[in-house]
Amino acid sequence: MKKLQILAGLYLLCSSSTWAVEPVVSAANIQEIRLSLDSVWVVLGGILVFFMQAGFALIESGSVRSKNTINVLMKNYMDACLGGLVFWLIGFGLMFGVNQTGWIGTSYFAPNEMDGWHWNLLFFQMMFAATATTIASGAMAERIHFVAYIVSAAVVSGLIYPIFGAWAWGSLFDGEGWLKALGFIDFAGSTVVHSIGGWVALAGIIVLGPRLGRFGRNGQVHYLAGHNLPLVALGGFILWLAWFGFNAASTVKAEVSIGRIALNTHLAACASAVVYMVYTLIRGKAILMRGTINASLGGLVAITAGCATMSPLFAVMSGAFAGILVSILPVLMEKLRLDDVVDxxxxxxxxxxxxxxxxxxxxxxxxxxxxxxxxxxxxxxxxFIWGFGVAFIVFKVLDKVLGGLRVSKQHEQRGLDYTEHAELSYPEFQHDVTFETDDMTKRH
Structure with missing residues (x-):
């Protein structure tokens, strides 16, 4: 009986209002934690997108001849450096500033004061701009002047990419782009990032013309093999890895939809590579590693627009058709005598x-x-009209203003590592290729 009285007393004591426990986490704290998690996710995604520069650098440098390795790496490196500054100065404002016309943003140029959340988005989009810019680098490799390329890259980062982005994704503040207002769907940038970069590349290779020896006088096609396929394979894996950040972090929220977006991304890449392999087998051709990697990348590009708005089955279908495109279109490009080094x-x-x-x-x-x-x-x-049209004009103007967009035949033969940068990627093997003289020592 005494024990029951003690337990009853303890119950009454614990249940009294003076001992009521207040909630430890308030609604305001929950919101702050949510924003912090979202910020970590977006910044981590931006870091992964930045890592794509390494993937592009490896694929492009491995796809060119050894005498042009440093030149390609330098272009990729400066895409991130110069492109980042230009996007901060004018690109972000054009893309995401106040947009009352539906065409361009008119504020937040060289932003120095914003709330914490918008810094996350600026960083994330800066990495996207670098990706769009560097796509053209590999296509035009082995024959474009380094300075001319850098100028064109600044135009892509600061004008071509941001303005189309304003149409499709802007604004973060007031107003919205005209395509966005119509309901245009491009979740992570199949067109905003990748097609824009691809159309800039098309304009560049048309103005430049093919590399020496790529096509014969009588219509023959000569394949100019890259010097290091293991680099290409490693670059493909890195791009694939980074694409999970590219697509899944485009939610700009740490939410449960991330899993399906990442799954769709992976399935599309897998399907594209497998379809390329099957198509090649049916045609009785050799299954090329370079073609397989390009097919997987084509699948990744294709799923980027719809990765958040389609089921896995249709993600596979999207990737599969991309595998067909990657199998067929390079042959058509060759017939048109268009020399795209990395497709x-x-x-x-x-x-x-x-x-x-x-x-x-x-x-x-x-x-x-x-x-x-x-x-x-x-x-x-x-x-296409915007990306190809503006890029074509820019390359034509650079061709006139700089006295030629393309390097001389002698420099192209000797390699752009030596003639543009006074460096050799493999010095112990390349003396005979570059006609070693005292000139290289003097330039240092």
Whole structure:
């Protein structure tokens, strides 16, 4: 009986209002924690997107001849450096500033004061700008003047990419882009990033012309093999890894949808590579590692627009068709005598356009909706007209102003590592290639 009285007394004591426990975490604290987690996710995604520069550098440097390795690496490195500054100075404002016209942003140039959340988005988008810019680097490799390329890269980072981005994604403040207002779907940038970069590459290779020896006088096609396929393979793996940040972090929120986005991304890349392999086997051709890697990248590009708005089955279908495009279009490019060293126009330009269309075709809940598809086609066409048109003009102007966009035949034969940078990527093996003289020592 005494024990029961003691227990009853303890119960009454604990249940009294004076002992009531207040919630440890308030609604304000929960919101702050959520914003902090979102910030960590977006910044981590931006870091992964920055890592794509390493992937591009390895693929491009491995795809060129050894005498042009340093030149390609330098272009990739400066895409991130100069591109970052230019995007901060003018690109971010044009893309995400107050946009009352639907065409361009008019504020937040060289931003120095913003709230904490918008710094995250600026950093994330700065990495996207570098990706869009560097796509053209590999396509135009082995024959473009380094300074001319850097100027064109600044135009892409500061003008071409941000303005189309303003149409499709802007603004973060007041107003919105005209394509965005129509309902254009491009979740992570199949067109905004990749097709724009691909169309810039197309303009560049048309103005430059093919490399010496790429095509014969009688229509023959000569394959100029890259010097290091292991670098290409490593670059492919790095890009694939970084693409999870590219797509999944485009949620700009740490939420449960990340898993399906990452899965769709992976499935599309796998499907594209497998379809390339099967198509090649059916044709009785050799299954090339370079073609397999490009196919997987084409699948990644294609799923980027619709990775958040389609089911895994249609992600596989999107990637599979990209595998067909990567198998067929490079041959057509060769017939047109267009020399794209890394097939950037196919992988990024055409696969990006297909992915944007697929995002409309396979939009979950409203599949094959004619209104959605029409807006997607309009966005694809607008991207081509803007990206290719402005880039073509820029390359033509640079060709006139700088006395030639392309290096001389002698410099192209000797290699751009030596003639543009006074360095050799493999000095113990390249003395005979570069006609070693005292000139290289003097330039140091």
């Amino acid at each position: 950037a126009v196919t992988v990024h330009g055409f696969c990006g356009a297909w992915g944007t269309l697929a995002a409309g075709l396979f939009f979950e809940g409203r599949m094959f909706n004619s209104e959605i598809i029409a807006v997607q086609i309009l966005g694809i066409m607008a991207a």
